[in-house]
Amino acid sequence: MDTKLEKMRGEIRRRVGFAGGLAICLALLLIAVAAGAVPVRLDNPAVSEFISGFRFGVLMALCLYFLWRTAVYLRALRGDGALRRVYNREHDERAGYIQQQVGRSSLVINSALLLTAAVVAGSLSAPVFFTLLAVTAAQGMIKLVLCVYYSRTFTAED
Amino acid sequence: MKNRIKELRRAHKLSQSELADAVGTTRQTITSIEVGKYTASLPLAYKIARYFGLTIEEVFDFSEIEEE
Numbered sequence: 001m002d003t004k005l006e007k008m009r010g011e012i013r014r015r016v017g018f019a020g021g022l023a024i025c026l027a028l029l030l031i032a033v034a035a036g037a038v039p040v041r042l043d044n045p046a047v048s049e050f051i052s053g054f055r056f057g058v059l060m061a062l063c064l065y066f067l068w069r070t071a072v073y074l075r076a077l078r079g080d081g082a083l084r085r086v087y088n089r090e091h092d093e094r095a096g097y098i099q100q101q102v103g104r105s106s107l108v109i110n111s112a113l114l115l116t117a118a119v120v121a122g123s124l125s126a127p128v129f130f131t132l133l134a135v136t137a138a139q140g141m142i143k144l145v146l147c148v149y150y151s152r153t154f155t156a157e158d
Numbered sequence: 159m160k161n162r163i164k165e166l167r168r169a170h171k172l173s174q175s176e177l178a179d180a181v182g183t184t185r186q187t188i189t190s191i192e193v194g195k196y197t198a199s200l201p202l203a204y205k206i207a208r209y210f211g212l213t214i215e216e217v218f219d220f221s222e223i224e225e226e
Binding site: 084085087088089091092093094095097 | 178179182183184186187190196198199202
């Protein structure tokens with residue numbers, strides 16, 4: 001277990017660097033966007049304003065998320081107990097099983113939603129229709145490739 | 159799957175968190191196993207049984223599987 005914990009400590013240190021660095025980059029980008037260095041210039045000013053606000057919100061949310069992750073990882077480095085709890089949480093078999101179930105269900109639901117959106121959008125815009133269709137096809141292909149990969153990974157030949 | 163984890167835990171005066179830490183899992187997983195909402199994997203079942211100094215069969219009830 002100690003070797004695993006030491007590995008985990010190294011992994012958490014890497015994550016602190018990654019999440020902290022990303023939070024700083026996002027904060028700088030946020031400042032640039034707020035200062036108007038990267039303006040959105042579209043024909044419709046209302047749409048431009050909406051996209052500008054949306055972009056600011058997304059950057060702000062991402063920045064806060066990575067700051068929070070950095071704090072979580074730094075807390076895990078305080079002692080063996082905290083690190084062990086993080087290790088157990090990340091390697092918990094039930095959590096892994098839940099993730100598998102969520103992934104399996106959401107893939108089917110997403111595909112159905114994308115196809116519905118493609119059918120609805122098809123009557124309004126051809127580019128949107130083909131984009132949604134392409135995304136649905138890509139999702140299906142990814143599932144197929146992953147199925148083949150994992151079938152081979154978990155199959156032993158004599 | 160029925161099991162004796164709660165009974166054994168109480169006999170050893172252990173909280174769910176303490177058992178979870180000892181066998182390398184989370185408190186939520188121990189709760190789910192205790193109430194039969196989740197079936198432990200073979201390695202986790204082994205760790206739990208070994209922690210109490212028992213065999214897997216002494217902790218987990220396999221009668222339902224045997225009936226199948």
